[in-house]
Amino acid sequence: MDIPRIFNIAESNHRIHNPFTSEDLATLGAALHLKAGNRVLDLGSGSGELLCTWAKDFGIIGTGVDMSQLFHTQAKLRAEELAVVNQVGFIHDDAAGYIATEKVDVAACIGATWIGGGVAGTIELLDKSLLAGGIILIGEPYWIQRPPTEDIAKGCLAGAISDYLLLPELIRSFHALNYDVVEMVLADQKGWDRYMAAQWLTMRRWLETNPDDDFVENVRAQLDSDPERYTRYTREYMGWGVFALMKR
Incomplete structure (x- = not known):
């Protein structure tokens, strides 16, 4: 079980596998008023940066689930590095359908809503692990401006314009699912550049050290x-954010 190899290669040096910076993660944790002992579930947890840093900074207890063997290994190493192995645990598995054995205060899916077949299905899945009055975190792209053509949307790596909403429409969609939006932290251009541009050096170094690999x-x-695709399309049209939701 693993994710497509190109992601394991391109993002192998990433601690955060989305346009968020470490400062954004810290801002989000502080905004949620996390307290020692709060339980957090992170589906699609990547290299574990959210859980590990929140365990260190706020004292949370967390579980992460991710299907990348590489990122799973990196998450465990990060927990050791930050001395939080007694607070967080990581499961190498497909997060789709995962329900926590013990209800949590915060249930998150940051940038992997495909696990539930989209935003609505992922919220429904996360809710099954959530304590009454708990918070759901959804990380999701949105259009800064709606692409004028389907080709431009595909240049942003969307399947179609209809795959994403404008920010006000995304907020309204949460309301339509009977959730209040109680916080949000939006990625900025620095976060996007660090997420995307950092992949290019990683790929170049990989090519230099693996010239005979079948995947070259x-x-x-x-x-x-x-680089051209990102600067021409994604950087112009696509935003990304994490939205904190509470059921009405």
Whole structure:
């Protein structure tokens, strides 16, 4: 069980696998008024930065689930590095359908809402692990401006314009699901650049050290196209944020 190899290669040096910075994670944790002993579930937890830093900074207890073997290993190493192995645990598994054995204060899916078939299904899944009065965190892209053509949307790596909403529409969609939006932290351009541009050096170094690998053509094709594609399309049209929700 693993994610597509290109992501394991391109994001192998990332601690955060989305456009958030470490400052954004800290801002979000503080905004939620996290307290020692709060339980947090993170589905699609990547390299574990959210859980590990929140365990260190706020004293939370957490469980992360991710299907990348590489990121799972990195998460465990990060927990050791920050001396929080007694507070957080990581499960190498498909997060789709995962329900916590003990209800949590915060249930999160930051940038992996495919696990529930979209935003609505992921919220429904997270709610099954949540204590009454708890908070759901959803990390999701949105359109800064709606692309004028489907080709531009595909340049942003969307399947179609309809895949994402404008920010006010996304907020309204949470309300339609009977949730109040009680906080949000939005990625800025620095976060987007650090997430995307950092992949290019990682891919270039991988190509230099793995010239005979069967996957070289795939990595070379992505490195050839990604800088222009990102600066022409994603940087112009796409936003990203984490939204804190509470059921009405």
